[in-house]
Amino acid sequence: MTALIRRFGLGLSALIIALPVFWIVMMIVLPELVMIDFAFRPNLLPAEIGGPKDVYTLGNFQTLVENTIHRAIFLKTIWASAFVTLVTLVVCYPIAYHLAQGTKPERTGFLILLLIIPFWINEILRTFAWFIILAYNGPLNALLSGLGLIDRPIRFLNGNFGVIIGMVYAYILFMVFPLYNSMESLDRNQIEAARDLGASAWRIHRRIVIPHAKPGIATGCIFTFMLAAGSYAVPALLGSPQSRWFTEIIYNWFFEGGNWNQGAAYAIVLLALCLGFILLMLRVFRVNLGDIAK
Amino acid sequence: MTKKPVETTSSAATLSAARSFTRRTLLKSAALAGAATVGGPYLLRRAWAQSGELKIFAWSGYISDEMLADFKSKTGITATYTPYGDQGEALNQLRATGGAGFDLIQPTVDRVPEFVAQEVLQPLDENKINWDGCIESAVTGSETRGGVVDGRRYVAPSDWGTEALAFDSTVAPLEYGKASYGDLWNPDYAGQVTLRGHSGLVGIGLWLEAEGRLPHPMIDSFKSEEIMRANYDVILQTAIENKDKIGQFWANENEAQAAFRTNGCVIGQTWDGTAATLRKEGLPIRYLAPKEGALTWLEGFSITKGAENVEAAYAWINWYYTPEAGAMYTRHSGYNTTAKGAEEFLPEDAKTFFAEAYPGDALDKLWWWPVQESWFVSARNEYQDRFLSA
Structure with missing residues (x-):
């Protein structure tokens, strides 16, 4: 604190502190408090608010406990998000490794640019593009039948396939960059030394690259998991009749059912359990928050 | 000089x-x-309010640029149109702002009591509306179907439409008199069916009722929650048994069109406007009222509680109640305007579509959506959720 003031002077330091505080309070803390307040109240008409029915209750949470289908979807959302995270990691690991260790620095910039360009387009549009690509009468089916590989179109948007593809695609950057950052600082001599001593590629990754990149892997996985569990656009556009995501149920409570209180309770449960899941995973993989902050 | x-x-x-x-x-x-x-935002908003603006919040695919331009040329008011996919979105956005942000919205008449209970609408001043421009049966019909709450009118009817069977005439031809909501579950169309969650359940309900498999008349579901649950438990069971036949659920116009256009569906329960649009594009999609009766709604313009351009909103309603404007609306959206005399200005294909959709006694059999109060919407949402999630 004193170091900050000495460096920037009192005015600028106050501003540097005030802006994030303002952001956190106005954009995060207050809305969350309102949500929590909503979650513990019953759904009432405006005329009834402040009346005898307006009391704190656990009823909204009870709904989730009693509704077996919602409970099952909730659990499915958690494991499916974990699966999306795993697939994203598998896809991104080689990309990040190539960027960090396998290519010349001049080329790295170019490759990163190639990765970023598609993300200049809005996420909804990119997801909708996937809807068109994977559609029953879409270009992918046309290509496959044109090549004579299939007789009749395949319904790609079936089960959870479309949602998982859409999410892996949407969150690639959130995984690649943390991985790349952590791998880049690895001294290449270590890899070469291991190779000289006869280690296989698998062993080099297991003993040298992965331990070094662990904070990056953890950060990437947390980003991806939270984004996947909280994603609405991808399941809404690419979901099939069989794939319902917990966020869709929350959205439904708010915008179709008009029961904001119920929706708020569901949202809070999702938030709390995601946090719990992440802390558990950090413990399992023995990464602490301090490592990630680096 | x-x-x-x-x-x-x-x-x-x-x-x-x-x-x-x-x-x-x-x-x-x-x-x-x-x-x-x-006080900038507040003052600015006030200033703009007096310069002839109108903010319309209406169903997507309803208002065309042609209409906005015509309205501007006749009244000098610049109207902007923000579309919504479902009126539930509109209601809940307006709840969040206390009924402000838009001047004019377009709910279906059967949901108006709910909008009023949520305090987002203001009553209309009936003296400011040129009722001679509106088909009389729509004015009187809207009174009993939810448009008048506690003796005050909240909606000026704009159009009516239906939800019935849309089908690909080359793959799944249907014939009036035989066609039923039950045809959706024909094994021949397995995996190629599209419908909307909550209204799909009503379609199944009417089918089961006609087959004598529903414990109470379908219409009574809207009167008490007990009857509703008794009926809906049976409906839901049938719906879930047939769920694997569904290719895609739709929740808005765009998704319903995509189901046929790109997603391989050949039959579905959709709005008439959806089928009309696909037909205009040259697809072999036809539309037909089933023997149980097409689900029919009446909708109209309502002024929001926090409207800043109330006079402009009345100007819009009165402009709309001219034959040319009504015809523009039907040509664009595919729904049936309530503006008097609009038929004259309708193209031939719109008339053909109408004649094909409602042959024989179909117009007498229309199944009008009853008033849906908050408890019903909440409970139907629960059943829809169980259907979608199963």
């Missing part, structure tokens, strides 16, 4: 203004500017 004097007067005005410009006025205007920055 006329320009010169104007210029002289204006430069004279500038001169006199410059002379009277003192340190005191500078301070005064600076203070005003400061106040304007603080």
Whole structure:
């Protein structure tokens, strides 16, 4: 604190502190408090608010406990998000490794640019593009039948396939960059030394690259998991009749059912359990928050 | 010649203004500017409100640029159109702002009591509306179907439409009199069916009712929650048994069109406007009322509680109640305008579509959506959720 003031002077330091505080309070803390307040109240008409029915209750949470289908979807959302995270990691690991260790620095910039360009387009549009690509009468089916590989179109948007593809695609950057950052600082001599001593590629990754990149892997996985569990656009556009995501149920409570209180309770449960899941995973993989902050 | 004097007067005005410009006025205007920055958004909104603006919040695919341009040329008011996919979205957005942000919205009449209970609408001043421009049966019909709450009218009917069977005539031909909501579950169309969650359940309900498999009349589901649950438990069971036949659920116009256009569906329960649009594009999609009766709604324009351009909203309604405007609306959206005399201006294909959709006694059999109160919407949402999630 004193170091900050000495460096920037009192005015600028106050501003540097005030802006994030303002952001956190106005954009995060207050809305969350309102949500929590909503979650513990019953759904009432405006005329009834402040009346005898307006009391704190656990009823909204009870709904989730009693509704077996919602409970099952909730659990499915958690494991499916974990699966999306795993697939994203598998896809991104080689990309990040190539960027960090396998290519010349001049080329790295170019490759990163190639990765970023598609993300200049809005996420909804990119997801909708996937809807068109994977559609029953879409270009992918046309290509496959044109090549004579299939007789009749395949319904790609079936089960959870479309949602998982859409999410892996949407969150690639959130995984690649943390991985790349952590791998880049690895001294290449270590890899070469291991190779000289006869280690296989698998062993080099297991003993040298992965331990070094662990904070990056953890950060990437947390980003991806939270984004996947909280994603609405991808399941809404690419979901099939069989794939319902917990966020869709929350959205439904708010915008179709008009029961904001119920929706708020569901949202809070999702938030709390995601946090719990992440802390558990950090413990399992023995990464602490301090490592990630680096 | 006329320009010169104007210029002289204006430069004279500038001169006199410059002379009277003192340190005191500078301070005064600076203070005003400061106040304007603080209360800026509010003041700006007020200022715009008086310059002939109208903010319309309506179903997507309903209002065309042609309509906005025509309205502007007739009234001088600049209307902007923000579409929504479902009126539930509209209601809940307006709840969040206390009924402000838009001037005119377009709910279905059967949901108006719910909008009123959520305090987002203001009653209409009936004297400001030119009712002669609206089909009489729509005006009287809207009264009993939810448009009048506690003796006050909240909606000016704009159009009516239906939800019935849309089908690919080359793969799944249907014939009036035989066609039923049950045809959706024909094994031949397995995996190629599209419908909307909550209204799909009503379609199944009407089918089961006709087959004598429903414990109470379907219409009574809207009267008490107990009957509703008894009926819906049976409906839900049938719906879930057949769920694997569904290719895609739709929740808005765009998704319903995509189901046929790109997603391989050949039959579905959709709005008439959806089928009309696909047909206009040259697809072999046809639309037919089933023997149980097409689900029919009446909708209209309502003024929001926090509307800033109330007069412009009335101007829109009265502009709409002219044959040309009504016809523009039907041509664009595919729904049936309630503006009197619009038929004359409709193209032939719109008339063909209508005749094909409602042959024989289909118009007598229309199944009008009953008023849906908050408890019903909440419970139907629960069943829809169980259907979608199963």
